[in-house]
Amino acid sequence: MGIRLRKYSHSITTKLIVFMVMLACFSGIMQAIAHLVSVNDGDIExxxxxxxxxxxxxxxxxxxxxxxxxxxxxxxxxxxxxxxxxxIDKDELRMEEQNLFSDYQYESKSYNPNLSEAENYEKFKVDxxxxxxxxxxxxxxxxxxxxxxxxxxxxxxxxxxxxxxxxxxxxxxxxxxxxxxxxxxxxxxxxxxxxxxxxxxxxxxxxxxxxxxxxxxxxxxxxxxxxxxxSKKFLDSKISGWKENKVNATKGFYRLLGFSAGFILSLFYLAFVSGRKSFKEEELHLHAVDKLYIDLNILLCIGLITFWVILLDLLELPHNIQWVIPITIPFSAAFFALILSMVRHFKNRTFFKHSLIYQIFKGLVQFVRNVYDSGNVGVKTVLIVIGYPLLIALTFFMFPITIGAAAWFALKKVKSFKAIKDGVERIKNGEIHHSIDIVGKGEFASLAANINSITDGLKNAVDNELKSERLKTELITNVSHDIRTPLTSIITYVDLLKNEKDLAKIAEYTEVLDQKSKRLKFLTDDLFEAAKASSGNIPVQLEKIDIVSLIAQGLGEVSEKIEELGLEFRFNHPNDKVYVTADGKLLWRSIENVLSNIFKYALKGSRVYINIEDLGNEILITFKNISAYELNISADELMERFKRGDESRSSQGSGLGLSIAKSLIDIQKGKFIIQIDGDLFKSMISMPKNYNE
Incomplete structure (x- = not known):
């Protein structure tokens, strides 16, 4: 039984029978709809x-x-x-008067343009x-x-x-x-x-x-x-007619449902088996009608529907229902044959490729690609010179349009060339911020983009050089100020020692010299470390670090300093172990610099928050504290060398701590940023997460 089913399910005879059943059902649907429309003036409800x-x-x-x-x-x-x-409709009358007034303005000699419109309107109403x-x-x-x-x-x-x-x-x-x-x-x-x-x-x-x-x-x-x-007589008559119409409409509705079910099943069956000779066959067979391009197929379908509707309208339906089936069958046969052809192309994955528009577009694209791949501007120019007369010959009936399009294209290219020429001239004269604006694609647009890239690079280089010069100036100024202060003290106290005989004062001067010399050593050490960190010459040994334990141990080491300043540390971290990939010594040096910055500039008696967050591929360590000084500079400025939170520079810091921390974090493939929100100061260290167990 299964073999017979496979034998007859895809046979041409079976397909033809089902196709005829589908046409009969579709014609039945149309006749049922016409019948429903004729019953009770189309009241299907x-x-x-x-x-x-x-x-x-x-x-x-x-x-x-x-x-x-x-x-x-x-x-x-x-x-x-x-x-x-x-x-009388006042709005309609007013509109008619306005139309007359318009005629009066352009045709009547009595209209005086020197008068106001209201005066002319009053005169118009009289005339x-x-x-x-x-x-x-x-x-x-x-x-x-x-x-x-x-x-x-x-x-x-x-x-x-x-x-x-x-x-x-x-x-x-x-x-x-x-x-x-x-x-x-x-x-x-x-x-x-x-x-x-x-x-x-x-x-x-x-x-x-x-x-x-x-x-x-x-x-x-x-x-x-x-x-x-x-009246009762009137109602009885109407109720009787309503019941009769309901019976007829119900029969027509059930016929419509039956024909619709048969049509849908047969159409789905044909769509399923069309183009194949068995269920297991993967190859799809196309017929002669399938050679018709898809877009032409669609146009034919639209034409068939339009002509069919016009014919039915000429029959003044629903008065001539008997003509619905004879007219519908031939039109629907041609229509569904074209539909099944499109279904076969869809199943064959050639629905879009087998269209006339696609073939024309593909040919043009291939031609343009071959031209651009095989020649330079000179070759393209020669091809345009040769191709344009051919285009004129093929489109002689629309010559004004083609010549206009050619003129527009040439003008557009000339404008593009002139824009590039003028832009290069302006850039040459020093306007490095000028950008050449060329809309669209092509060689001119590519050339303009390349020139803009050069100017962008030049502008960035100039900006970086200006910033570097500014930073150098500020560096020299700050270094000079910070080093000159202890150095001046040393020179002053050395001169005092030369002439001092009092042993008590000599001891006092010696103590000051010791402090100032240590301060000078501290500044030079920080300067050396900052230069070394920014150069990237520090050896880095990346390993698996338990960041929670590292910070907890570090806080224990500086607990006396914390108590001395009256700071209250709040350490929030995940319950599970959190590991990062970093150099333990360099990472702690960075964290130590951040903590040192907090000790120097945090408001005494305030809280300091340390949060560790697992962001998936990264671990974020955030330090938050309230500054004792008014932070009226930006975060970028604060990251610069020898910048301090107190503009008076009365604190003992060198201004290099955060800069050193950022350099050390960078060479460990991490990120270091700071944020300022009023007096709230945040330092954030982001390090790669270590997944190795």
Whole structure:
């Protein structure tokens, strides 16, 4: 059984049979839709309605009548009101007057440009009084025609019974005026001012009732009254017709569902087996129709649909439903044959490649690529000179367009060349910040980008040189100040020692000389270490470091200093071990410099926070403290050598600690940055995480 199924599932006979079934189902769908449209004026929702009083049909019985009555009562009222011009649309009249005034401005000799527009408008109303009156008469006649048309409509209505009044004008087709008389009928609608009463009560749940109530709301007058009653004979007739239409619509709806299911199944089957002779076959077989390009295929499909719709429209459906199937079958056969061809190309992954636009574009791209790959500017110029006459010959019927495009292209290239020439001239004259702006791609754009890159490099070099000169100047100034201070003291006290005989003072002077010489040694050592660190000549031995233990041990060593300054350290770190890849000595030297900076500049008695965070590939160590000095310089300036947090330079630091720390962290492949937020000072060290267990 399985072998027979595989044999017949992909056979041409099976495919043809299923294709014919699909066409029959599709034609059945179209005929079912036409039938549904013909039943109850296209009200397909009747299939799902269970009660006539909740149906769209019930509301339709009175909607058009109420629409005419509300227009008569709210807009026209009576013939005398129309003749007085009360119904004229003021906006429409104003627009017509504006059109006349425009003609008056350009055509009339009476228009005086020296007068204001208001004065000219008043003069226009006098000169064109007859034409304005004529327009009003035309608008009044139009309203009269509409008024009589509506009157004829309502006079032809015998059932339902209605009575409409605004307290002055009355429109009715019976002698009843009392609402109780209308409410005696099996179904009624009573609207008085802003109040409404309908029967049966389930009508209030009718979702289409707002079609009527919206018209009543537009009248917005307490004096308006509309009474409408439906007689038993009228209702019986309408309910009987509604039930009959419901039965017909339900049958048509089920036919539509059946045909739709058959169409979808057959279409999916054909799409699945199309192009293959068995389920396991990977090769896809294309047919003669598949040689048609995809984009042309799509255009043919659109054309078939358009022509089919036009033919059905000419048949004035749904009056000639019998013609739907004979017309639909040939069109749908051609249409779905083209659709299945596109399906085969989609399965073969040639849907986009097998299009005329793609082939043309591919050929042009290949041609351009060959030109650019095989020649220089001279070759390209020769090809353009040769190719342009050929293009002119092929497009002689649109010669002005091609010559215009060529002129535009040439002008664009000339402008690009001139922009590059002027830009180079400006750069040569010293405007190194000038940038050549060339939009698009091509050799000129590439040349401009290269020139801009040169100017950017030159600008960066100049900026770096200026910064370097500034730093050198500041370095010399700061070094001179910091070294000269202890050196001056040493010279001064040496001179005092030469002439001093008092042993007590000699001992005092010797103590000062000892302090100043140590201070001088401290400065020179820091300067030497900073130079060595920034040069990168320090040997580095990277290893696995337990950062938590390193910091905890270091804090223990400086605990006396912490107590002396009254600082409160808060050390936050993960519970698990945290390892980094670093040189233990260099890393501790960096941390020690940061701690030293905290000891020198932190506010006494304040808290210092040390946080360790695992960021995945990196470990972030953050030191936060409150500065005792006002930090009115930027973080970048503070990282410069011999910069201190106290501008008075009264502290004992050299200003090299943070610079040395950054250099040492950099050569360990880490990152060191500082941040300043008011008096809050943050030092952050980021080191690579060590994953080795």
């Amino acid at each position: 009747i299939v799902f309605e269970d009660n006539y009083f909740l149906s769209k049909s019930y509301v339709r019985e009175s909607e058009s009548l109420i629409s005419d009555l509300t227009r008569l009562l709210g807009e026209y009222k009576n013939e005398e009101n129309i003749l007085k011009g009360e119904t 064109y009084a007859d034409k304005i009156a004529q327009i009003k008469d035309q608008m009044i006649k139009r309203d009269l025609r509409e008024f009589h048309f509506l009157m004829n409509n309502i006079e032809e209505v015998k059932d339902p019974l209605y009575y409409v009044s605004d307290g002055v004008n009355v429109f009715t087709n019976n002698t009843m005026k009392d609402t109780q008389l209308f409410k005696a009928y099996p179904s009624y609608m009573v609207f008085e001012g802003y109040k409404s009463d309908v029967y049966p009560k389930e009508v209030e749940k009718n979702k289409y009732l707002n079609w009527i109530t919206m018209q009543m709301d537009e009248m917005s007058s307490e004096n308006n009254a509309i009474y409408m009653a439906f």
